[in-house]
Amino acid sequence: MSEITKHASPSGRPSRRMEPGKAALTRSAILDAGSQFLESRPFRELTVGGLMAATKYSRATFYLYFNDLHGLLETLLDEVKGGIVEGAQAWLSNEGDAVSGLQNSLRSLVDVGYEHGTILKAVSDAAPSDARLEHVWETFLSSFDEVVSARISRDQAEGFTPEFDPLLVARALNRMDAGFLIRAFGSHPKAEKESVFSAISHIWLATLNPFDTQTLDGFKSNGSAENS
Amino acid sequence: MSEITKHASPSGRPSRRMEPGKAALTRSAILDAGSQFLESRPFRELTVGGLMAATKYSRATFYLYFNDLHGLLETLLDEVKGGIVEGAQAWLSNEGDAVSGLQNSLRSLVDVGYEHGTILKAVSDAAPSDARLEHVWETFLSSFDEVVSARISRDQAEGFTPEFDPLLVARALNRMDAGFLIRAFGSHPKAEKESVFSAISHIWLATLNPFDTQTLDGFKSNGSAENS
DNA sequence: CAGTTGTTCTAACAGAATGTCAGAAATCAC
DNA sequence: GTGATTTCTGACATTCTGTTAGAACAACTG
Numbered sequence: 001m002s003e004i005t006k007h008a009s010p011s012g013r014p015s016r017r018m019e020p021g022k023a024a025l026t027r028s029a030i031l032d033a034g035s036q037f038l039e040s041r042p043f044r045e046l047t048v049g050g051l052m053a054a055t056k057y058s059r060a061t062f063y064l065y066f067n068d069l070h071g072l073l074e075t076l077l078d079e080v081k082g083g084i085v086e087g088a089q090a091w092l093s094n095e096g097d098a099v100s101g102l103q104n105s106l107r108s109l110v111d112v113g114y115e116h117g118t119i120l121k122a123v124s125d126a127a128p129s130d131a132r133l134e135h136v137w138e139t140f141l142s143s144f145d146e147v148v149s150a151r152i153s154r155d156q157a158e159g160f161t162p163e164f165d166p167l168l169v170a171r172a173l174n175r176m177d178a179g180f181l182i183r184a185f186g187s188h189p190k191a192e193k194e195s196v197f198s199a200i201s202h203i204w205l206a207t208l209n210p211f212d213t214q215t216l217d218g219f220k221s222n223g224s225a226e227n228s
Numbered sequence: 229m230s231e232i233t234k235h236a237s238p239s240g241r242p243s244r245r246m247e248p249g250k251a252a253l254t255r256s257a258i259l260d261a262g263s264q265f266l267e268s269r270p271f272r273e274l275t276v277g278g279l280m281a282a283t284k285y286s287r288a289t290f291y292l293y294f295n296d297l298h299g300l301l302e303t304l305l306d307e308v309k310g311g312i313v314e315g316a317q318a319w320l321s322n323e324g325d326a327v328s329g330l331q332n333s334l335r336s337l338v339d340v341g342y343e344h345g346t347i348l349k350a351v352s353d354a355a356p357s358d359a360r361l362e363h364v365w366e367t368f369l370s371s372f373d374e375v376v377s378a379r380i381s382r383d384q385a386e387g388f389t390p391e392f393d394p395l396l397v398a399r400a401l402n403r404m405d406a407g408f409l410i411r412a413f414g415s416h417p418k419a420e421k422e423s424v425f426s427a428i429s430h431i432w433l434a435t436l437n438p439f440d441t442q443t444l445d446g447f448k449s450n451g452s453a454e455n456s
Numbered sequence: 457c458a459g460t461t462g463t464t465c466t467a468a469c470a471g472a473a474t475g476t477c478a479g480a481a482a483t484c485a486c
Numbered sequence: 487g488t489g490a491t492t493t494c495t496g497a498c499a500t501t502c503t504g505t506t507a508g509a510a511c512a513a514c515t516g
Contacts, residue, residue, distance in 0.1 A: 022483085044357045047474090049472095057495090058494065059474095063476080068474080126356070128271065128352075131272075168426070171427075175403070175407030183399065199397045199400050200400060203400055207434045210434055254464080275501090276502080286465065286466050288468095288506095289464080295504090461514085462513090462514100463510105465509085469505080469507105471504090472501105475500085476497105477495105479496095480494080480496095482492080482493070484489105484490085
């Protein structure tokens, strides 16, 4: 979806054998080296030369598998995408009550952020310097806007959620998630998961379900960072 | 504060005459050209050569006044800083009631965002590619975290605001503002001011002043985008 | 106005990274 | 082994960056 695998079938017909495939291995090796690099250093310090020095291949080889460093990030992002959408599903469809469904979704969002924070930060860092990656990233973020907005509309119709422009509020909340999670988990040392969840969760609930008992409970007593 | 003005006094003593100053003019001309460029095109397309072609000076001249393109952005950001801090002052000190004070602050924040959106986007775009600018930008954002957090703590002590970790919630809300405003006003066509204010305002109020009458009013009737 | 001084600017250079391409090397099929 | 295919590399052209030595200019001084 992201990068054109140039070597899949150089001539028209499909290559006879498609086993582990040496090419696939090389590609993986490059992706791994990239992932690992970004675990400890920012995207701006990543160069094709430096990256390939960490593999047993030459610099030119990189261009056989990716158009450029942004292309590599695009691939890395694809690998993360799955997890996020999946975890949020519960709330987005109407399963369970709104509040705890939302909490579950946010919980899993925080989990993914914690897990893949450095990749997300790298993509968000790299996006502004490349039109194509910027578009991919923006589309990725926007996709949440639409689906969250839809859920808000439903809750508004039911009277669970106050009236306001669902799309804009969804967009604001999603930008908050992105910015806050990347800030919290984008580089080491990572923030504490539970406090991050607690803060985000408060804001979403206060905004979307201010009348709900659970939300109000959270307001009266202490719903923030547990005595860690 | 941001860039070293190398030519101010090349020898130790201050230069005798400091009138319009030809150097200052040149510097301004470059800043203007930069501003104007960013009004219509993203930072990634800005090069020193291209920038200086829009002035009557040579490429090398650029380096007499700025270290690099990031340095130029740092200067541009400085010019915007003032306006933001100023507008928020009302709420941050305790003048008037919390809710309308907050609304005023947010209103003026949205104004500044609308006014200087393209610069803010450029800085936020450029920051990840330069350690120094990244630090400046991060410090800029964090400065709001602290001061907002302080105000929240006060309101919590008074019982106006629910209990939660003030710093983390402040950070999340501020990241939301930054991301959302840049998204809304960072490039043309700009979003509608009033709707943006309305959305942001809703979230802040719901989070910080859920018990307040004005907030609750906003919840019952329609507080979002006025029939423009 | 000719000399002196300091300021402002530029042409030319050296370096770092990118992306391409012709062909070398490895691998496979028979 | 030999030929075909896949995988890889050295070498090149390009683009942008940041520096430096000195040219052009302006202003004041005697």
